[in-house]
Amino acid sequence: MVNSISSLDRTDIAILRVLQAEGRISNVELSDRVHLSPPATLARVRRLEQEGYISGYAAMLNREKLGHDNLALIEIALELHQYERITEVLDRLVAMPEVLECYHVTGEYDYMIKVSTVNNRALDHFIAKRLIPLPGIARIHTSIVLKALKQTTELDLPEP
Amino acid sequence: MVNSISSLDRTDIAILRVLQAEGRISNVELSDRVHLSPPATLARVRRLEQEGYISGYAAMLNREKLGHDNLALIEIALELHQYERITEVLDRLVAMPEVLECYHVTGEYDYMIKVSTVNNRALDHFIAKRLIPLPGIARIHTSIVLKALKQTTELDLPEP
C-alpha cells in the first residue's frame, strides 16, 4: 500500500484541514464546520487518530519569545559508510533536543538537520561539542537562518 | 526586548512542555501534570496564549498516509536585489501551499524552502511551472529527502 488517501472522503479531508489549522477546536464547532453532527464528527476524528492519519497534536510556540534566537540548517557529510556506525551516529543525532528535524538527502551532503538554539554561542557549542565529536562526521556546512518567512506544518491535502 | 522568557516561571515552562507534546490534553490532566489546580492552570494557559508564547495548536498529520510521498529542500538564489521586487517574489512564494517553510539564510544561496508534494511529478511541476517562472530567480538547487529521521516542533525550553 503506497498510501491510503483513497479511503478518505471529502468530509475526512475537511476535518483534517480544520484540525491542521486549529488543533484545539471543540468537537461541536468542528462538526459545524464540516456540516456533520457532533457524534459523527467525533467518531471520524477518533478513526483518523486510530488509523494514524493524525499522529498527534502540538502547541506551536513562539521561538523568539521563548529565548530561541538562533535557527540553523546544517548539512552533514558522513565519512564511514558502514551501516552500523551510521545508524549509531544517527540515533545519537536525533536524540539531541536541539535537533528539530533530520533528513537523509540527495546531493553533495548526506544529511540535513534543523537546529534551534538560544543564541550563536549555544549553536557554536552544539556544533563544536556535540556534532563534530560524533564519529564519522566528514564535513559540515552551516546556514544560519536570518529570518523565517514561513513556518507551517499544514499539508496541502488533495481532494479525494 | 530581546525575549521575554525571564517573565516565565517553572510552572509556565512545564505547561509549555506538556502542550508542545500533547496539544489536546484536557485542562484537568494538564493541571495534574504541573501540580496546580485546574483554574490556576487554565489562567496560565490563557495568559500564555494571550501574550503570544503559544501561537496556536495544530494536528500533526502523517504525510505518507495522506499521499505526500515527496519532500524537498530547495535553495534559491535571487537575481535582482531591488527590495520591492524581492518582497513581491517572497510574498508569492510563501503563499504557495506546497511551501511549508521559507527561510532567508546565509551562504551561497539566499533562501531555503521546504516543499511537500504528492510525488516527483508534482515536485517537477512545482519547480518548472511555479517556482522558476517567478521573476528574479537566478539559480536553484534541489535536495530530495530520501528519508525523514526526525520531525518535531518541540523546542528545548530553557529552565527559568
Add this chain to the structure above:
DNA sequence: GTTGAAATATATGACGT
C-alpha cells in the same frame, strides 16, 4: 494560589432512521 459549587459546554453512548 486553593477549594468548592454552579452554569455552561462538551463528549460519549444508546437508540432509531
Add this chain to the structure above:
DNA sequence: ACGTCATATATTTCAAC
C-alpha cells in the same frame, strides 16, 4: 453511516478563604 436525545465529563466562572 448519520441524527437525535440523554447522560456523564469537562470546562469555565464565581465565590470565599
